[in-house]
Amino acid sequence: MTYVVTENCIKCKYTDCVEVCPVDCFYEGPNFLAINPDECIDCGVCIPECPVDAIVADQDLTDEQRPYLAINAELSKLWPVITKRKAPLPDADTFKDVKNKGNLLER
Ligand code: SF4
Ligand code: SF4
DSSP states (O other): EEEEEGGGTTTOOHHHHHHTTTTTOOOOSSOOEETTTTOOOOOOOTTGGGGOOOEEEEGGGOTTTHHHHHHHHHHHHTOOOOOSOOOOOTHHHHHTTOOOOOGGGGO
């Protein structure tokens, strides 16, 4: 089992989640964060921290969200770790309610 960052995070990157992770398993890309499934200990403390409900336990993923399981596994191994909160992206508030923005994910 693991927790997964899903589409809502794209172009938001509020980063509230990274401060609470006890094992520092969030990795930062240009406009998205990914959780390393091999490091996540399934504690769930990051879930309520995310203001856009982007973090989901793998068994709770919808069919639409399921591709993010592989996306997190792949991208978390390519990107640097992030452990400290930083300012969200400048257009985060504009994009937080936008649906179907998966094509905007930058690698
Ligand atoms: S708090 Fe949510 S939107 Fe912000 S970086 Fe974490 S997962 Fe992404
Ligand atoms: S569930 Fe726990 S270990 Fe996994 S990413 Fe969230 S805070 Fe980190």
